Structure formats: C-alpha cells, structure tokens
Amino acid sequence: xxxxPSADELVRAVREFLEAEILPDLDDPRxxxxxxxxxxxxxxxxxxxxxxxxxxxxxxxRLAALLGEDPATPDSLEKLKARVIELNRDLAQSIRQxxxxxxxxxxxxxxVTDKLKVASPRYLExxx
Amino acid sequence: xxxxxxxxxxxxxxxxLEVPVEVERVELIPxxxxxxxxxxxxxxxxxxxxxxxxxxxxxxxxxDTLSLEQECKVLQAAYKAGIKTPKPYGYLExxxxxxxxxxxxxxxxxxxxxxxxxxxxxxxxxxxPKQLAEExxxxxxxxxxxLPSLPGGRIGPAADYVLSTxxxxxxxxxxxHPVIELGLSWLREHVPVSHGTVLNHGDFRVGNFLVDxxxxxxxxxxxxxxxxxxxxxxxxxxxxxWRFGKDHxxxxxxxxxEPYLEHYNTLAGRQVTLEELFYWEVAGNVxxxxxxLNQAKRHLSGxxxxxxxxxxxxxxxxxxxxxLSLLERGS
Numbered sequence: 001x002x003x004x005p006s007a008d009e010l011v012r013a014v015r016e017f018l019e020a021e022i023l024p025d026l027d028d029p030r031x032x033x034x035x036x037x038x039x040x041x042x043x044x045x046x047x048x049x050x051x052x053x054x055x056x057x058x059x060x061x062r063l064a065a066l067l068g069e070d071p072a073t074p075d076s077l078e079k080l081k082a083r084v085i086e087l088n089r090d091l092a093q094s095i096r097q098x099x100x101x102x103x104x105x106x107x108x109x110x111x112v113t114d115k116l117k118v119a120s121p122r123y124l125e126x127x128x
Numbered sequence: 129x130x131x132x133x134x135x136x137x138x139x140x141x142x143x144x145l146e147v148p149v150e151v152e153r154v155e156l157i158p159x160x161x162x163x164x165x166x167x168x169x170x171x172x173x174x175x176x177x178x179x180x181x182x183x184x185x186x187x188x189x190x191x192d193t194l195s196l197e198q199e200c201k202v203l204q205a206a207y208k209a210g211i212k213t214p215k216p217y218g219y220l221e222x223x224x225x226x227x228x229x230x231x232x233x234x235x236x237x238x239x240x241x242x243x244x245x246x247x248x249x250x251x252x253x254x255x256x257p258k259q260l261a262e263e264x265x266x267x268x269x270x271x272x273x274x275l276p277s278l279p280g281g282r283i284g285p286a287a288d289y290v291l292s293t294x295x296x297x298x299x300x301x302x303x304x305h306p307v308i309e310l311g312l313s314w315l316r317e318h319v320p321v322s323h324g325t326v327l328n329h330g331d332f333r334v335g336n337f338l339v340d341x342x343x344x345x346x347x348x349x350x351x352x353x354x355x356x357x358x359x360x361x362x363x364x365x366x367x368x369x370w371r372f373g374k375d376h377x378x379x380x381x382x383x384x385x386e387p388y389l390e391h392y393n394t395l396a397g398r399q400v401t402l403e404e405l406f407y408w409e410v411a412g413n414v415x416x417x418x419x420x421l422n423q424a425k426r427h428l429s430g431x432x433x434x435x436x437x438x439x440x441x442x443x444x445x446x447x448x449x450x451x452l453s454l455l456e457r458g459s
Contacts, residue, residue, distance in 0.1 A: 092304035109452045115445040123446045
C-alpha cells in the first residue's frame, strides 16, 4: 500500500495549487479558461475516485436486469469495468436491431444521472 | 509565418479589388484545429480594409466539413442572396503554400454566453428570434444551382441521410453508447414528413451569430453547410447545449421556439409543425452527443492534445440526459 497522500488527496493538492497559485497570476483569458477547465477535470476525477466502484456495480445490476444476464459482480475493478462495457455493447446492439427491452429508458436515465453526479453535478441541479 | 502572409497577401488582394493594396497587420486568432483565422488590416489608396483570412492548417476533422473553396462559394451565394454575412472577397488556391479565402471583418459580439446574459444585449435578444427566422428563410430559398457540390442527400427524405450518417459516425467511435442508440431508434421510428431539400447553414446557433446592441450583424461559420431538410437547420439552435445558462428559453437561451417558428413559416411559406421541430431537436441532440465524443477522440487519438477537448468527452453525458428527457416527453 502506498503512503499518504492517497490518490484523491494528491488530486486535491494539484487542484488547490492551480486555484491558489496559478490562476490569480494569469491575465490571458484563454489561459485562464483552460486552467479552469483543467481544475474541472481534477474535480471530476476526485468525485470519480470516490464513487466509481459503487456506480459501476449499480450500472451492472441494471444492465443485467434489462438483458436477463447474470448479475454477479466480478471480483476486481478491472473485470467489473470489462463486464459493464460488454453488457453495454449487448444492449446497444439489441437496440440497433430494433429490440428495446422494457424499462430501457428509465434504467438508462438512472445510469446517466449517476454519470452526471461525477461529470457535472451542477447540470443535474439546474436541469428543469 | 506572419511574415509570409504579409508579403503574399497584397498581390491577390490587389487582384480581387482591382486597386493596389498594402497589408499593414496580420494577427492569428488562436483556436481552430483544421483552419487558421487571421485578422488582417490593409489599405488601398482610397480606404482602409478590415479583413479576415481563413487559411487551411492541416487536414479537415470531419468528413462532411467543407473545403475552404466550397465554404467561400457558399458564402458568396449567401451574400449575393442578401443574407447578413461578411462580404467574401475571394478564394486563394495558394497562400504561402496553403489554400485560403478572404472576407470582410464585421464588428460585433459572437460569444454565446455574453449574448445570452449581458444586459446590454437585451434589445438584441428581443429582436433576434425574428431576425434569425428571416435569415434562415432566405438561406433556405437559395437556389441549389448556385451552390458548389455539397454533402447531404439531394434525393429523398433528408432524415434518411442524416440517420445513416449519425449511425456511421457512432460506429466509428467503436464504443457502445446505448443512450445514443435509443435516440437513433426513436428517430428511425418517428421520421416526419419531408419539407424538401434546401441549403442548410449546418451550424445555425447562438455562438455563430454576430450581434451588436441593436440586433443581428452577421451569420458566421459556414463550414458545415450541406443539403438537408429545412427543419434540421431550424431546430439546431434549440439544442440545450447552446442555451448558455438560460435553459428555460428553448431558442438558444434568448427566446421561445413558437414565435420563431411562426415567423419562419410565414416568411418561408412552409407549414412546419411543433412536432417536426421537436423531432429535429432530438436529432440535433443526438448529433451533438456524437460530436462531443468525437471532440474527445481528437484528444485521445493524439490528433490534437487539449484538456478542453478531453473534458468535452465527459460532458457528453449532459447531452445524453437531454436526449432521454426529450424521449420521455415524446413518448
């Protein structure tokens, strides 16, 4: 096991550095904008480190239910990701062939909502 | 590079304008992957010229992006038809080794967030929806004979062409995206009546409109012009990604869709319905979801390493959320 700081603590350190020490000295609007974008990328990463595995497990359960597949969760994060990609591929293929399992829209909306909790929580808050 | 430009631009400009032209200043505007845009100031014995020069900077990004020569021809046709656009001066096959075209530089604001939010554009926001409807009706009335060969379906319902293009672009991503598939499946099942094939501007939305405090100054960025159903163009500015924080105003964060549609119908002599507009709004969102993922791909493939493009890939889920919300409403 690595010593501290942990992964999320390192990400936060870089984000705080950009915010406190780089951004205030930048005048060029384009450089300022890109720095904010970079900070946003680190924010996304921080949220992802915290929630990734839980959200993947939930996505797997929804996909398995839609496709009538084995809902068992693989024993490593890597295998979990591979399984979710595989099931998404099956679902995408099925929809392309005109077969849309019942409840697809609702379940996909839950998955996208979870993706947004990581990628863009403010979008969800202000969506009307 | 600036040096080359300055030296080589005077001669073709003198030919276009039939007077001696001296170039005084060339300044590259940052941004733009496949094309450079340069601010150019020049003088003739009679007047000062404020110009923009668009010049190739490498390969094109999307297969359906126009070459500079085509873009210049479309702009010439639009300008001749009395549409508010910068005046095109002409196309240059070889400007310091690359193709380019020269146009007038108009003054105004085009940054979407400012147009949607700044108090000084309040009057602009009031008049803009009708002005946009008017310009679009003129664009859609341009005779296809006056145009260069353009991407898009010339025969048959434009929706078929659009759907197969979107499907092909999605497949090219080589990743599964069930939400986008669901959007495409809805689009296949709800194809509306065709309103014929017309010139589409192709990127008609807030961000590509130049305005001042009184209203519209010019329609910019014609590089995605193609042939298609008029409603495709009409609905593109409704896509939520172009509302710049005023999400309740469906027309680009500046107005409601209904008066804009009504004004367009009156001027264009068409009877486009709200349902058809909705259909193409869904199609626009599907197009932009794929577009966002493609932007990230430019970064990931190494074509253009850029943190902005990288993050846009993650923001595709915003567009997916909008697609699903629209499908809920449309079912």
